[in-house]
Amino acid sequence: MTYTTHDMEFSIQASEDKLSISWNGESIIEHTKSNPFLYIGFGKETVNMYRGNFEIKDYVEERTPLRFIRINELEDNKLVAAFSTYNENSLPILYMTIRKDSGRLVIELENKDTTINRFWIRIKASKEEKIYGCGEQMSYFNLRGRNFPLWTSEPGVGRDKSTYVTWLADVKDKAGGDYYNTNYPQPTYVSSKKYYAHVEATAYADFNFKNEDYHELHTWEVPKEIVLEGARDYLQLVEKISAKFGRQPELPDWVYEGVILGVQGGTEVVDQKLIKALESGVKVSALWCQDWQGKRITSFGKRLMWNWKWNPDEYPDLDVKIKEWKEKGIRFMGYINPYLAVEGDLFKEAENNGYFALNEEGNTYLVDFGEFYCGVIDFTNSEAFEWYKGVIKEHLIEFGLDGWMADFGEYLPTDLYLSNGEPAMQKHNQWPVLWAQANYEAVKETGKLGEVVFFMRAGYAGFQKYCTLLWGGDQSVDFSLHDGLASVIPAALSSGMSGMGLHHSDIGGYTSLHGTKRNKELLLRWLDMGVFTPFLRTHEGNRPYDCVQFDEDEETLAHFARMTTVFTHLAPYAKTLVAENAKSGTPVQRPLFLHYEQDPNVYDIQYQYLYGKDVLVAPVHEEHQNTWEVYLPKDEWIHLWSGEEYSGGTYIVNAPIGEPPVFFRKNSEWKELFHQVRSL
Amino acid sequence: MTYTTHDMEFSIQASEDKLSISWNGESIIEHTKSNPFLYIGFGKETVNMYRGNFEIKDYVEERTPLRFIRINELEDNKLVAAFSTYNENSLPILYMTIRKDSGRLVIELENKDTTINRFWIRIKASKEEKIYGCGEQMSYFNLRGRNFPLWTSEPGVGRDKSTYVTWLADVKDKAGGDYYNTNYPQPTYVSSKKYYAHVEATAYADFNFKNEDYHELHTWEVPKEIVLEGARDYLQLVEKISAKFGRQPELPDWVYEGVILGVQGGTEVVDQKLIKALESGVKVSALWCQDWQGKRITSFGKRLMWNWKWNPDEYPDLDVKIKEWKEKGIRFMGYINPYLAVEGDLFKEAENNGYFALNEEGNTYLVDFGEFYCGVIDFTNSEAFEWYKGVIKEHLIEFGLDGWMADFGEYLPTDLYLSNGEPAMQKHNQWPVLWAQANYEAVKETGKLGEVVFFMRAGYAGFQKYCTLLWGGDQSVDFSLHDGLASVIPAALSSGMSGMGLHHSDIGGYTSLHGTKRNKELLLRWLDMGVFTPFLRTHEGNRPYDCVQFDEDEETLAHFARMTTVFTHLAPYAKTLVAENAKSGTPVQRPLFLHYEQDPNVYDIQYQYLYGKDVLVAPVHEEHQNTWEVYLPKDEWIHLWSGEEYSGGTYIVNAPIGEPPVFFRKNSEWKELFHQVRSL
Incomplete structure (x- = not known):
């Protein structure tokens, strides 16, 4: 019994004990009894989170090849196969349906043994093949030769075990990170064979591209499906990837009118900074004030109040001032994240209504964010989700914010309890998608899409259609390859290959720790790069006084004046790129x-x-x-x-x-x- | 069908699909279909060695429980069981013979699938149980709560990832090490349930004592056998352990007569140091001169010539001087290891005779020992083994040495070729045993056992009967817990529980790197401890000029005079302890x-x-x-x-x-x- 289907894209061949799938004439999946391509197993993980940094260890007790295949159904566009571990006659442990879905090859999986919680699939590789994507990868663009654990988390400080800063961050805060740590992972890779593979799963995953002759994709669940899709060229391929995950809308016109000044300190202070900038000839499109809702000082540096509404003590007359600035063509942007600090009134409201995820005892689960504690809005509770959208609508959009940093999303602890009963281990990676969705719907439902822009660092497969803009997270304020200026370039490129085509970064970086301080050269070099992205935004950093700022001296101000002029001059070109991304998913920054x-x-x-x-x-x-x-x-x-x-x-x-x-x-x-x- | 055998020690129960073994009324092995105790599998390792530091990674492709048991033979003192993975009727993949052997329970294994190269066995544990042994463990004496990879190697510099020295050693030389790295590992543990378990295997192993309810012993081969033996009390238990592996002979009387001065620099220099010591009232039993065969200077510090014979340029008149010293009651000790530097004439002789292990091309495999290269004597070649014994006999014993450091043994590279065809991966751990045996036989065959003493740092199961004395290896010259003075105490205790009851360490430590220098306090504190061991030996360190020495000042000399007086005063007591160890295996230093x-x-x-x-x-x-x-x-x-x-x-x-x-x-x-x- 042999079964073959063939069109210009994928060809499937199946016989009693064999299965093979080719793309473009090259075999990508090959199963025989002696060389199976699927493994299932059982493992016990240990997960320790410290402030968004995860130490995850696995102990695989069983890992068994699925050697025996039986082809059950054969139709023109569909093949059903059953896999078993022991012999051809034993009870199948996994069913696989392969079907064509408008050019995509969809491999659906159905797991018959619910104790199975580990899954491996091997996809054939060739020696010279290159691999890209897997979300936002900040150390390596071509992923070949390494494995990439896929788990949304803090990316780490230093991210390079050979640097002193990484070592100190590890020893002091378990926060050093490594090459694969990222806020935005995604179980999707792009091969230089001009296909992409997406594994539809949210559990912890680890994609291993070390082997010469196969890639091994590992997930801590049996995926619902695996999608393969190919294209004639890379432009078409990114079009297809972005069609799968959804595309970002165009950015508002105002973002092209100058730099978005990341400043803090209250109405008077930021107004003075704005005046200074404008007087110096700096083109400014917006003020971005993280501390619009109040701030606190911790040993890490300046932190925010985490009660997401205007703080009139910190920003007196902000309601009036926002309108004045807007009339002058200066927008005002703020900050929010999906957590509420225990000290705020929003926390009390959420807790009274049961909107938080719970701990083992059935109380609000409190997360340590570094010398203060927060509840986690339970987005699986539709009432909580709607309520939080309401917070965004009322306190951010209606108050007059034209955008905000929608921070975090990676911290979902794995030992908390969600109202819909799903295990947090399964939901952790999906959290950024829900967080993006809440922001997106709040903006869309108030009719502000295309005028308001929010930017996120966390992401996962599916957040692309909700997130209006990605930023590269918290780089160190230095020139280090794995955590400094350089790292945001592969970050933008890999995001673009993963269906998120709008990227930018904090001009000057963010993290000053363990002695790193932002010097003038870094700020200016970062600005020089940022001019060639569609969104130019500065950040004071976590320790503003350890960091050179845009108003450091006349030379710096003059540099900002000149480079923001170049930026605004290029606006017509930049807009077409952003429009291309919205229309066909071609990323703005391209490999x-x-x-x-x-x-x-x-x-x-x-x-x-x-x-x-x-x-x-x-x-x-x-x-x-x-x-x-x-x-x-x-x-x-x-x-x-x-x-x-x-x-x-x-x-x-x-x-x-x-x-x-x-x-x-x-x-x-x-x-x-x-x-x-x-x-x- | 049920089968039971019972005596005061072990009880075995077996039925069609169950097997259980109890010790002293407590179950230690329990097999059912749903809770099997054996797993087999297939893995691919990657091994990178850099100067004795190994980076070993495993990639386990298959790990399968042996769920199905069939009891084949039942005799009074013997049970044969067959295990299979799929069902009770499939071909057995592993045979197990359990038999009593003079109080020991011996579990013999026979592997029917030669592709299997990974093996796991679970032994039942209880929460409060303590575990000891596993060779010489320098960080933890009670091994519970951690896993212990068992692979003879450099122990590392710092051995604690939270210290700066460890980080520097890792970054610069991949040499930082970790809590489990040791020159002398052993796949034998002792339970506080008063039994020991020994796994008869030489491949890489990893013993995991993290789980509350079971220990998991993992080896990269199916072991030939697993031995279990219990006792009424711990004294009897160490007696049985030492009976299994062999006991060390008594030390020569002369070692109790004072400190063994580790000095270097040539005949004149060491003679002056001796005179200074004696004049200051220091009791000296021997001079120990590593550089008797010449020295070289590398970036690490002072290193030796590695051509194992008297170097008359470095030590003029040593042949005469040795006799003079001996008449005055001062012995002379030297140094050797199982490698030969390419520059020496012994290297040429060995290479001409084909005594070295080979590389892939069939040439002498050269090992980088830190800015110089050496051949590895192939101890699996009996001619080479005998020849090297001859080197020891002729150039060390006959020349007049009364002892030596028999250094190294841990460096056997895993990619070299041995004359008997065994894979180096399997032989690596056994290498120290062969090295001990060569020294032992050379001493024994010249009739010098009990007069000549050699001391080793490397070890493995079975070296106990060959090695006349263990030393703790190269501690850092500091007070760090994991690599300094403290670390030699658990080292001595765990060695003692593993059947090696004679331990000592370099007084003052050895390794000065990355800024660590030996201060006076460390030298004196180490001496104060060493007095309460049977063998008191100083070391100048790898960078003598960064280390305080015994002749630093009058105060230090006076301290050495006083403490060596205490040491010699305690000699009668010390001798009885060493005799007890020789007779019944009770270690000299005891938990x-x-x-x-x-x-x-x-x-x-x-x-x-x-x-x-x-x-x-x-x-x-x-x-x-x-x-x-x-x-x-x-x-x-x-x-x-x-x-x-x-x-x-x-x-x-x-x-x-x-x-x-x-x-x-x-x-x-x-x-x-x-x-x-x-x-x-």
Whole structure:
């Protein structure tokens, strides 16, 4: 008995004891009795969370290959197979339905043994294959050669076990992190064979791309389904990925009008900072004040009050001031997250109504956020979900905020109890999706989509259609590869390959700990890079006084004036990129292979990006550099600052502060706009 | 069908699908279909060695419970069972023969599937149970609550991931180590249920004592057998353990005559040091000169030439001088290890004769020992083994050495080729046994057993009968818990519970790296402890000029004079302890429960020991202490230095340098000897 179906995309072959699936002529799934591709098992995990940093250990007691297959049903577009562990006649332990769904190959799984809580699937690999995606990966863009645990968490401070800062963060706070830690993981990868694979599961996962001849995708549940989809080229592939997860709407026009100044300290202080900026010629589109709802001081640094409403003590007359600023073309942005500090009145209201997740004793589960405690809004409780949307609508949108940081989402403790009865271990990864959804619906239901923008750092598969903008989380205020300026480039690229095409980062980074302080060079280099993203926002950092700010001195202000002028000048181009992302899911910041797939040299480049198809950006991510090495794929390029022409190849170019290595295509339809930059 | 055998020790019950073994009325092995106790599997390891530090990762592809048992043979003292994975009728994958062998329960295993390379066995545990042994464990004496990978290696520098030294050692040399790293691991544990379990295997192992209700013993091969043996009390238990592995002979009388001065620098220099020591009243039994065969300087510090024969350039007239010293009652000791540096003539001889282990290309495998390279004598080649014994006989014993450090043994690389065809992965752990055997036979065959003593740091199950003395390896020259002075106490205790009852350590420690330097306090405190062991030997350290030495100043010399006087005074007592160890395997340094098993407080004490049954030692292992807290089990005790009487309990006692907290039993038959110490 042999079964074959074939179209231009996937081909399936099945016989009594064999199954094989090919994509584009290459085998990607291969099952025989001696080389099974599925394993099931049973494991016991231990999970320790300390302030969003998770120590997760697994103890796999059983891991059994599913050697025996039986093909049960064969239809044109559907195949049902049963797998068992012992022999062909024993009771099947897992059923698999493979079906075509508008070009996608969907592998549905049904688990007959509910004690099974570990699952492995092997997908065939080739030696030269590259792998991308898996959400927002900050250390490596090409994931080949490593495994990637997928669990939303704090990304860590330092994220590199060989650095002193990482070691100190580990020893003092268990917070050092490692290359795979991220706020936004996703069980979806993209192969250079031009297909993507998505595993529909929310449990802890670990995707292993270390092996030469197979990838092994591991989940702590039997996934509902595994989706495979391919394309002719990478542009089409990202279009399909974004179609699967949903696309982000366009950003409001006002975000292109200048920098969003991340400032704090109360109405008077931020107004003075704004005036100083404007007087210095800095183009400002908005003020972003995290502490609009109050602040507290902890040993970590300046923290917020976590009671999500205007704090008139901290910001007197803010209600009036917001309108005044808006008339002058300056928007006001705030901050919220899905937790409520015990000291606030919103906490009391939520607790009285039973809106919090509970602990073992049936009381409100309190999470330690670093010297203060918070309840966790239980988004599986639809009343709580609606109530929190109401908080956003009433206290943020109606109050006049045009946007906010929708922070956190990664901290769902695994030992709390949710109202819908789902285990927190299964829900943890999905939490950022629910958090995005709450924000999105609040904005949409008030008719503000396209005018209000919120930005998140946490994410997971499916949050793409809800999240209006991603930011790269809390980088260290330094030039370190794994946690500094450089890291946000692979972060943007991998997010883009995962269906989240709008990315930006805190200009200057955020985390000052264990001696790291933001110097002027870092702030200016980060600004130079941020100009070539559609959303330019500064952050004072967790310890503002340890960090150089935009108003440090005249030179810094002048630099901000000049670079925000470049940013606003490029707005027409930036808008088209954002529109392309909204329409077809082409990310705004793109890996070079998206447009130069014939060039074998571009597949491992992770510190350069295409800003749309016409601009190539190679940010200077090291200290004390005046020149920078750039790789240009074969094309005709113009250096943005000198107007000099380049063809493909490796070049060392001048790259002083204020002239980041940026090139545009000579034949771009936007070439006039780009040429004008030299005269700004 | 039910089968029962019972005697005072072990009881076995077996029926068609059940097996249970009890010891002393408590179940220790329990098999049912739903709760099997054996797992088999298949894994692929990656092993990276850097200068004796191993990074070992496992990837377990299959792990399957052996659910189905069939009892095949039943005899009075023998039971044969067959295990299979799938069902009771499928082909057995593992056969088990359980038999009594003079009080021991021997579980023989026969593996029918040669692809199996992973094995797990679960032994029932109880919550309050304590576990000891597993060779020489330097961080924890009671092993409960942790897992212990068993693989002979460098123990690491720092051995504590929370210390800066460990982090630096990790980052610079992959050499930081962890709590379980040891030169001498052993797959044998002792339970506070008064039985021991030994797994007869040499492959990589990992014994996991984390679970409340079972211990899981994991080996990277199916063990040949598992031995269980119990006893009425701990003294009898150590007697049985030492009977299993063999006991150490008594030490030569001359070792009790004073300190063995570890000095270097050539005949003239060491002679001057000896004269200085003797003139200062220091009792000296021997000179120990590592560099008798030459030295080299590397970035690590002073290293040796590794060509194991007298170097007359470094030590002119040593042949004559050895005799002169011996006439004065001063022995001479040297150094050897199982590697030969490429520069030496012994290397050439060995290579010409094919005595080295080979690399993949069939050439001599060269090991990087830190800026120099060596060949590995292939002890599986009997000619090479005999030749190396000959080197020891000719160049060490016949030359006049009365002992040596038989260093290393842990470095056998896993990718070399041995002449007998055994995989190096399987042979690695056994290498120290072969190395001990070579030394032992060389000494024995020259009739020098009891006169010549060699001391080793590496070990494994079975080396006990060959190794004349253990030393604790290369501690850091500091007071750190996991790698300093303190660590040699659990090291001695766990070795003693594993059948190696003679232990000592480098007085003052060895490793000065990353800023650690030996101060005077450390040297004196270490000496104060060493006096209460039967072998007192100093080491200059790897960086002698960063370390305070015995001849640092008059005060230090006077301290050495006084403490070596105490040491020699205690010689009659020490000799009886060493004799007891030789006769019945009672270790010289004993955990308190060996004599006070009724006291529940003593089972977790790892920084005190009994020096024989009459002396309790509680070394001061922290800096800047003048008093020290001591726990005394219920008895009548006399404080060695003050003569004050104590009964059982916790006390804070005066403990200045030179008066380490030491107590003797009031009713000891040696009490006069101990009382005399106060007047020394």
